[in-house]
Amino acid sequence: MSTSILPGERPDRLEEECAVFGVFAPGEDVARMTCFGLQALQHRGQESAGIAVGDGETIMVSKDLGLVTQVFDESRLAALEGYVAVGHARYSTSGAAASWEAAQPHISAIDEILIALAHNGTLVNTNSLRARLIDEGIQLRAGTDSEVAAKAIGSVTQKTHHLREGIRYAMQYMEGAYAMVLASPDTLYAFRDPNGIRPLCIGKLPEGRGWVVSSETCGLDIVGAEYVRDVEPGEIVRFNKDGVTSEQGVEPRKRASCIFEYVYFARPDSVMDGQSVYQARRNMGRILAREAPADADLVLGVPDSGIPSAMGFAFESGIPYSDGIVKNRYVGRTFIQPTQAMRQLGIRLKLNPLPSVIRGKRLVVIDDSIVRGNTSKKLIEMLRDAGATEVHMRIVSPEVMWPCFYGIDTDTRDQLIAANMTNDEMCEWMGADSLAFISLQGLRDSLPDVRTPGYCEACFSGEYPVDIPAYTARNSFMTKADFAAAYEKEAQEAENTQVSV
Ligand code: SF4
Known part of the structure; x- marks a missing residue:
């Protein structure tokens, strides 16, 4: 998707x-x-x-x-x-x-x-x-x-x-x-x-x-x-x-079904191991509303996968749900090669807010995940431009801290925002009024109908169900702090070598 x-x-x-x-x-x-x-x-x-x-x-x-x-x-x-x-x-x-x-x-x-x-x-x-x-x-x-x-x-x-x-x-x-x-x-x-x-x-x-x-x-x-x-x-x-x-x-x-299928990858009308994906996403929103409530006027979902979760959040919190972000379904990723000028349009190529709904409102915005954070940052900016007075981000997956080696295209750790910033730092950098993620247990609890529970959760926990060869893992596992430490260590070693010479 x-x-x-x-x-x-x-x-x-x-x-x-x-x-x-x-x-x-x-x-x-x-x-x-x-x-x-x-x-x-x-x-x-x-x-x-x-x-x-x-x-x-x-x-x-x-x-x-x-x-x-x-x-x-x-x-x-x-x-x-x-x-x-x-x-x-x-x-x-x-x-x-x-x-x-x-x-x-x-x-x-x-x-x-x-x-x-x-x-x-x-x-x-x-x-x-x-x-x-x-x-x-x-x-x-x-x-x-x-x-x-x-x-x-x-x-x-x-x-x-x-x-x-x-x-x-x-x-x-x-x-x-x-x-x-x-x-x-x-x-x-x-x-x-x-x-x-x-x-x-x-x-x-x-x-x-x-x-x-x-x-x-x-x-x-x-x-x-x-x-x-x-x-x-x-x-x-x-x-x-x-x-x-x-x-x-x-x-x-040991069973290790990719838990992210339920959050984002699978279509909402699919049923995986007995669990309706649509229902799972609604449950995630309901559980997140209990774990991280927000004082707001409207709940919006980031299309498409954020919509059922936003409905669940609204149901549980009593805050009204509204459409407020419109998605352009005809922007593909492979065959459109925009000019630099078009790139400047950024997020508006894909998502556009509805100012008539948003203006003067305090919003809770539900999204499925945050990877590098650029999308959320631009989205928040756009919602404020459309007149939102507050933007509270609520994410129905835990912080993505580790790369996936099992068929999902992820960045290395140094590019994953949650691996490099605290929650407060992320919130400030993105320009949100508050930011909260569902807990890992909350995510598991949103899947009550799965027949054989047991999930791969490695991108959140770093616990990989199948060992990753060292040569693959070495660079992917580094955060900015790891790089800085490795650089420092190498510089120190070089200095020591010079001394000994
Ligand atoms: S690390 Fe595991 S849970 Fe995360 S995307 Fe990959 S397979 Fe799914």
Whole structure:
């Protein structure tokens, strides 16, 4: 879900990496169904889109840079005939950004073994997996973790002649976050990392017409599939003409579903592990109203994800809710390259206040998160220009203090405002009258319907459910204070060295 305010610049938000979608449905137009599914999941990635279709003999893939509707027209869809399909919409955090090679699904063709793989998440041990493949003489083009996974599966499948063995083997070695769908010419597979970090659910088409796998339930809804269940952590589910089978590819570990899916990434009409995302966001607002009340005349939400939380805050506090910030839905982040003059327009390209509502009012403004703080600072300035007498910021996620390594595009610690300033400093810098974040426990409490609680909360707590290799973590973990200390230490060491010489 992209909310970049300055198209062409790095967004001041955590950005989702990808959407995956798969269909096994003989006799159906699986390419078109996948296209619809990807459109429903477009908020998870807007850089490229791709669909691969198997017809029992071979796999055809079509992919390109752009939104799903830009990539797939009638002629492209008509060329994809078959009964098993996987699709992908990409937002890049790993490997080459916005390149055709990095677009998915990835095809792996090693001798007679042909597979198409679509991946949501990020592997944290890509370098060691890549080195292993290169040692085996396997060539890599894109350099992404997803390509590495596809080649690793293909390589073992070639040796064992069993695709399931290839997937199981890869699952033993892949570390990090992965929700994957894979097509062979006649079979669809869905599998998920042992912590269940990124979401993946299964749906059934009516009258036994087939099966659908999707990152979110909103992808099932659009093709008329009924939600059956989530793919379990570490599980491999296989769909083919013999039916549906399930096996454990790798032992499940402590559950660590990304809690940020509920705050921001997922669509509000999706249900994740039994929890309505819309209801979760309302609950967050209600809990925040109890934790950090404000004396104000109106509650506003920052569109889109802040709106249900603002309604919840208003309900709990008794302060009236109002629309007050209008979002321009047609400002994309990938294909609009504004001139410097346009960049100056800043936040107004994306969000515009309603002065007739705001003038003379004390506002509580509900937003989903603060990453670098620039968006909030500009928004507050804009609301004051529109006549607000007070602006109280209330945030329905705790302070983002640590980078994500599991498929979300985050800054290094030195760029995360909450890792470098106290609450009072942030409030003053942004120009708010008050600033408060929901507590981590408050956020967990807003998810009462989750069937299997257990969350990744690493961007708030710094406790990572899957270890991050030292070479990846070293620079990302530094705050400004860390940099200053490291600089001081190096200077001191240099001085000592000179003395000893
Ligand atoms: S670090 Fe944050 S954004 Fe990343 S998976 Fe964990 S909760 Fe989600």
